[in-house]
Amino acid sequence: GDSVTQMEGPVTLSEEAFLTINCTYTATGYPSLFWYVQYPGEGLQLLLKATKADDKGSNKGFEATYRKETTSFHLEKGSVQVSDSAVYFCALTDFGNEKLTFGTGTRLTIIP
Amino acid sequence: EAGVAQSPRYKIIEKRQSVAFWCNPISGHATLYWYQQILGQGPKLLIQFQNNGVVDDSQLPKDRFSAERLKGVDSTLKIQPAKLEDSAVYLCASSPSGVSTDTQYFGPGTRLTVL
Numbered sequence: 001g002d003s004v005t006q007m008e009g010p011v012t013l014s015e016e017a018f019l020t021i022n023c024t025y026t027a028t029g030y031p032s033l034f035w036y037v038q039y040p041g042e043g044l045q046l047l048l049k050a051t052k053a054d055d056k057g058s059n060k061g062f063e064a065t066y067r068k069e070t071t072s073f074h075l076e077k078g079s080v081q082v083s084d085s086a087v088y089f090c091a092l093t094d095f096g097n098e099k100l101t102f103g104t105g106t107r108l109t110i111i112p
Numbered sequence: 113e114a115g116v117a118q119s120p121r122y123k124i125i126e127k128r129q130s131v132a133f134w135c136n137p138i139s140g141h142a143t144l145y146w147y148q149q150i151l152g153q154g155p156k157l158l159i160q161f162q163n164n165g166v167v168d169d170s171q172l173p174k175d176r177f178s179a180e181r182l183k184g185v186d187s188t189l190k191i192q193p194a195k196l197e198d199s200a201v202y203l204c205a206s207s208p209s210g211v212s213t214d215t216q217y218f219g220p221g222t223r224l225t226v227l
Contacts, residue, residue: 004154032213044155044203044218051213089154093212099145099168100205100216102154 002027006090006103013080013110021075021106023064023090030095033057033066033073038087038105047075047088082110114138116219118204124225130192133222137185137206143167144181145216146189147203155203161187162210191224199226 007022025031035047035057048057053068062077073090090103117136125131137144143162147155158177160168163184172179176195181187191198201221207214 030212034215036218043220044205046215046217049215091154093214095212098143098207098210098212098214099157099160100147100155102156104152104154 002031002092002094002097002101004090004092004101004103007106008104009106009108011106011108013108015082015110015112016079017110019075019077019080019084019108021088021090021108023073023075023103025071025073025090025092027071027092027094029097031092032094033064034091034093034100035062035064035073035075036089036091036102038089040086044089080108080110082112084108085110116204116206116217118202118219118222120222121220122223122225124227125194127196127226128193130190131194131224132188132190133202133204133224135187135189135204135219137187137204138217141206141208141217142184143207143210143214144187145205145207146179146187147205149201149203149221151200158189158202160210167210194224194226196226199224 032051034049037047048059050057050066056065091100146158149155161181179189203221204219205216207216
């Protein structure tokens with residue numbers, strides 16, 4: 001079945017550091033890939049998505065590229081801010097199977 | 113545009129009691145999902161509705177959990193009787209048409225504690 005493997009956390013970085021959170025997936029069909037973020041005290045919200053191979057999703061300075069050859073969708077940001085502190089979830093849906101399959105989440109803390 | 117609404121936000125019950133959660137999706141969204149998020153894990157699907165029909169309830173513990181979506185809009189999720197391991201956040205999400213490329217929009221969740 002479908003699955004998502006996400007970089008173990010927690011991750012602590014200094015402000016303005018470069019961020020990478022690794023995500024790899026296994027899917028039987030044609031997956032769409034998502035990054036969701038959960039800020040403290042708030043609900044899950046979509047950060048970015050990509051629906052086909054080589055697509056790049058981007059939002060709020062974050063980027064992730066759908067790499068079919070390596071089955072990966074790594075999240076990157078060039079310069080993190082304190083306000084980026086949150087839990088980040090990589091997830092997928094599959095063609096004909098619309099439920100989201102999530103990774104375990106990565107807690108990111110940015111220190112000033 | 114109003115988001116997904118859920119109530120209550122928090123609930124504390126004793127084991128073997130019953131509890132119900134309510135969800136109002138984004139207006140016009142055909143597909144509604146209930147997910148269970150146990151602390152430290154990613155959310156897992158319990159049930160998916162398309163309009164008022166069930167698409168996937170394969171992970172719903174049907175001996176204790178039930179859900180309905182009346183008139184293809186609001187939905188309720190019920191647990192009866194609750195067990196300690198049901199302590200989790202219950203998330204409702206909706207999407208416009210339920211295709212795999214759709215974005216799912218999540219409500220704030222209901223945090224359930226079973227004592």
